[in-house]
Amino acid sequence: MADFSIQNVSVKGISACVPKENFVNTKDVFPGMDNSEMQKIVSMTGIDKHHISPTEICTSDLCFHAAEKLITKLAWQKEDIGIVVFVSQTPDYILPMTSAILQERLGLQSSCMAFDMSIGCSGFVYGMSVISSLISSSKIKKGLLLVGDTITKFISKQDRSTFPLFGDAGTAIALEYDESAKEMAFSLHTDGVGHKAIIVNDGGQRSPFSAQSLMPQNYEGGIERNDAQLYLNGMDVFNFSITKAPASFNQLMSYKETNIDAFDYFVFHQANKLMNETIRKKLKIDPSKYLYSLQKYGNTSSATIPLTLVSELQDELANKSLSLGLCGFGVGLSWGSMILHTDKIATLAVIEI
Numbered sequence: 574m575a576d577f578s579i580q581n582v583s584v585k586g587i588s589a590c591v592p593k594e595n596f597v598n599t600k601d602v603f604p605g606m607d608n609s610e611m612q613k614i615v616s617m618t619g620i621d622k623h624h625i626s627p628t629e630i631c632t633s634d635l636c637f638h639a640a641e642k643l644i645t646k647l648a649w650q651k652e653d654i655g656i657v658v659f660v661s662q663t664p665d666y667i668l669p670m671t672s673a674i675l676q677e678r679l680g681l682q683s684s685c686m687a688f689d690m691s692i693g694c695s696g697f698v699y700g701m702s703v704i705s706s707l708i709s710s711s712k713i714k715k716g717l718l719l720v721g722d723t724i725t726k727f728i729s730k731q732d733r734s735t736f737p738l739f740g741d742a743g744t745a746i747a748l749e750y751d752e753s754a755k756e757m758a759f760s761l762h763t764d765g766v767g768h769k770a771i772i773v774n775d776g777g778q779r780s781p782f783s784a785q786s787l788m789p790q791n792y793e794g795g796i797e798r799n800d801a802q803l804y805l806n807g808m809d810v811f812n813f814s815i816t817k818a819p820a821s822f823n824q825l826m827s828y829k830e831t832n833i834d835a836f837d838y839f840v841f842h843q844a845n846k847l848m849n850e851t852i853r854k855k856l857k858i859d860p861s862k863y864l865y866s867l868q869k870y871g872n873t874s875s876a877t878i879p880l881t882l883v884s885e886l887q888d889e890l891a892n893k894s895l896s897l898g899l900c901g902f903g904v905g906l907s908w909g910s911m912i913l914h915t916d917k918i919a920t921l922a923v924i925e926i
Contacts, residue, residue, distance in 0.1 A: 635743025694903025
């Protein structure tokens with residue numbers, strides 16, 4: 574049972590960045606689609622538009638701009654930053670690690686440790702547990718958690734089961750060793766039995782990329798994609814999410830001997846409106862406390878939780894102390910919940926590049 578707490582680490586700031594010009598409205602995704610069918614998709618997903626990265630913009634670019642502006646906002650000295658963790662499934666290269674590229678690009682010292690974590694929808698929660706554990710145990714002064722994906726680069730525009738859902742974003746979270754900080758609490762889980770439910774089949778060592786990988790294939794429902802593009806089994810993922818996410822959060826509340834009423838807000842992975850509303854109702858969370866950024870950004874994979882915090886809570890994060898219930902779930906299959914307390918942290922409006 575992976576339930577644990579971390580002391581002496583506080584979040585000092587958070588920022589998010591999305592592509593500026595290159596976005597599409599959901600109604601324009603499939604121009605030939607019947608209007609009633611399109612309205613059904615919008616109603617079920619809750620997604621009105623998506624920010625999609627052009628070819629020249631990578632996840633690292635979005636995270637870099639989020640981090641650079643956040644460092645400036647905090648007036649941090651870069652020599653004090655001792656760790657960078659980059660959480661993404663869309664790195665710049667197979668190797669080297671993108672975190673090393675970002676360490677150099679941000680002008681950080683060579684004494685700064687840096688590494689990547691290849692996790693998707695639960696990536697923010699997992700990333701927070703890892704970087705906070707390292708800061709707490711080593712007394713590193715300051716750290717950056719960079720979380721994001723440009724997942725649309727792996728999605729077929731002819732796949733109506735995935736293309737209407739996803740968008741791109743990069744985020745930065747600034748953390749600091751702080752003996753006065755309230756503890757963070759985590760509940761983390763994995764079940765690799767379901768690893769094929771969300772998968773890009775070709776391109777790794779198990780199924781190497783080849784010319785055949787790019788050959789388009791037609792599937793039921795007018796879907797067309799190739800084996801180098803994202804496949805998502807919607808029903809399996811739906812059933813997994815509405816079961817595991819609420820169970821995980823209930824388990825975490827039991828571990829911390831708390832309840833739903835103790836939280837100011839909840840931010841769960843922005844999968845789609847139908848799925849998230851099912852989870853919210855299972856946990857009996859007041860709608861006014863359960864935040865969405867889906868309508869503006871779609872499902873941005875690992876970035877959804879921090880992006881939603883910035884998009885929907887900028888003023889309150891900056892001016893109040895908040896108790897937040899957070900939960901990520903999806904690709905892996907992997908899921909995790911956390912309790913985070915913030916106290917007047919630095920925030921920026923969503924950056925567009």
